Amino acid sequence: MVTALPAIVTISNELGTPRTPTLRETMRAARKPVVVWKASDVGLEAGAVGAAGSRTVRTRLFAPVKDSRCEMIEATTPEAQGVKLAQRLREAKVL
């Protein structure tokens, strides 16, 4: 696809390989200035940012209950395990 700039694109992890920084690069990065903008610096009211400015209200945070009983298929050979798994999947109406 082609489009004019400015544009926002999202990329997947197929694109490029991250490079490992050398010690010198890490040292140089540590000396770079980090600019911090407050809401007022970008023309926003305090109430327009953070939790107060969010359109989203979280009402609940919970760990889903897991039905974590795993039935282990045991048999004398791996081939027999494969056959038994097929039978169990049929009995459980999965297949």
Add this chain to the structure above:
Amino acid sequence: MSALVIIEWVNGKPAAASLEHLGAARRLALPGPVVALLLGAGPAAAEILIAHGADKIYVGTAAEYADYNSDIWVDSAACVARESGAALIVAAHTPQGADLAPRLAFRLQAGCATGCVNIENRDGALHFTRPCYGGNVRETVRFNTAVAVATLRAGTCDALPADVSRYGEIIDLGAAPATRIRRVELRREAAGAQRLEEARAIVAGGRGLNGPEGFKVLQPLAEVLGGAMGASRVPCDLGWCSHAMQIGLTGKTVTPDLYIAVGISGASHHLAGCGNAKTIVAINTDADAAIFRDAKFGVVGDYAKVVPALTAAIKALPPLQ
């Protein structure tokens, strides 16, 4: 106060997830109609959506609608959302839906929740539940905006049975809006490959396959199940298989009836993409692998021996009554 469902049209029919979303929209019982937006298909195609619960369908038949385009879809969806007074807009949780939803929400000054597994209408507000923190936890959110946009995962709700006696209104959108994006090339993924998001059975391989040849062992199993092949991140990164097969936090989210994880340890990043499968089967040489905590059936053993035997045994199963 209508609900608007953005339909995904795949290979000449609506995606199964889109029919589920029409069902979900009906069950929410908002005061207004259930509206559908169908881009890239003819009015005749709208009949199936009416049968599955849509009251009013906006159809985009212009040539520009033939394939997904961010600009055109956002403009059209925003226009239909405003015209139909939509309080809720639901899109499928697919790359297309995940592209559309945030832009549409921003355009409509709406709240946005992507990757939902449930939407509830209670205490006069819509509540959206979705996995967060890499799928380890779920959160429920609501919005203090008049409009909400959500993407809903496939297989998390049921479609209504088709009722051909239902009546619906079909509105043609006419000419497509302008776009700043032009497609210069279209390349298909491996021919005949089933969409992972739609597959009812998935056989996925991980690091434990020990090489690209492992996928050749899984292929016949996927075929006999009529399913698709997937992978965890490692084999994709190592080039054993296509990145299009990646399932997990940075890959696709799938909700098949049967998910067979072979040589996959079961990191939470992978389970974020498949944890909602109805039945997970794990085959792994490591009895302590985390995947067994989420699996319903587990086999500790060498997949290269277990999988061919499983494939042959499934082939030999008598047909269901």
